[in-house]
Amino acid sequence: MNREQKSTAIAEIADEIRESEAIVAVDYRGISVPQAAELRTKLRDADASFRIVKNTLTERAADEAGAEDLKVHLEGPTALAFVRGDIAVAAKALSSFQKEHDLLTFKGGLMGTQVIGADEINALSKLPSRQVLFGQLVGLIASPISGLARSLNALPGGLAIALSGVVEKKQAGDIPAGADPAPAAEAAPAVDAPAENTDPDAEAPVPAVSTDAPAEGAEPDEVTQADASADAPETTTEADQE
Secondary structure (H helix, E strand, C coil), X not given: CCHHHHHHHHHHHHXXXXXXXXXXXXXXXXXXXXXXXXXXXXXXCCCEEEEEECHHHHHHHHHHXXXXXXXXXXXXXXXXXXXXXXXXXXXHHHHHHHHHHCCCEEEEEEECCEEEEHHHHHHHHCCCCHHHHHHHHHHHHHHHHHHHHHXXXXXXXXXXXXXXXXXXXXXXXXXXXXXXXXXXXXXXXXXXCCCCCCCCCCCCXXXXXXXXXXXXXXXXXXXXXXXXXXXXXXXXXXXXXX
16 A cells, blocks of 8 residues: 555545544454455445554544544454444444454444543443433423323213212212202301381381581571670660650
8 A cells, every 4th residue: 555545545444433423443354355345345335334444544534534542452463343323233233243254343432522441432332322312301291291181081981970970879869959069158147137117007116307407598697696795685776765
C-alpha cells in the first residue's frame, strides 16, 4: 500500500468513525471471506458495516476524527463494526454470529463518546431493539389513560345497576312506594300571628291621633300664630275702658 492509498484508507476510516453512533472492535482471527460476507449481511439490517482494518492506519484515523479513546482497543488483529443505527440490534447480530461460528471475540468499543468493554457489548446484545423499547414506553405512558377511559365507560353502567337495585327493593316492599329516599327536612317553626277580633259587639279601637300635627293645608307659621292667638288672654286698652 503506497502513501496515497494509506491516506485514502485513513480518510475513509475517519469518516466512518464520525458517522457512527457506536463502534465495536472484535478480534477477527479465523473468520473466512464467506463468513465475513455473511456477517456484513446481518449487520446491514442494523445499519452497520464490518471492516477489517490495520491498527496503525486506524490509530491515525481515530486521531483525525477526535476518537482517541478507540485506540485502546487496537491491539492484535482487529475488525470494526461501525454502527449508524441501533447498537442493540448490531450487538445482537454480532453475538449471534459469535455463538454460531465460535468466532469474533469482543474487545470493546465506543458508544457515542463513552468507552465500553466486552461485558457491556454482551449486555447490549440482550436488550430489546430500540423500536421495542419505544413501544413499551408508549404502552407504559398510555396505560393510565386507558384505565381512566375504562373507568369513565363503566360509570353509566354502574349507575344503571344502582337504579335497578332501588327499583327492585321498592317492588319487594323493602322501600315503601312513594317514600322519599332521604328524611324530610324539619319544618320551620311558625310565627304566631296576632289573633283577630271575633266579637261583633266589641268596639273597634280608635287610632291615636297626634295633637301636635298641624292642620291639613295650613302653613306651619300660620298654625303657630293662630294657636298663640287663641291661647293668649284678652287685653284691653285705655281707649276701650273709657
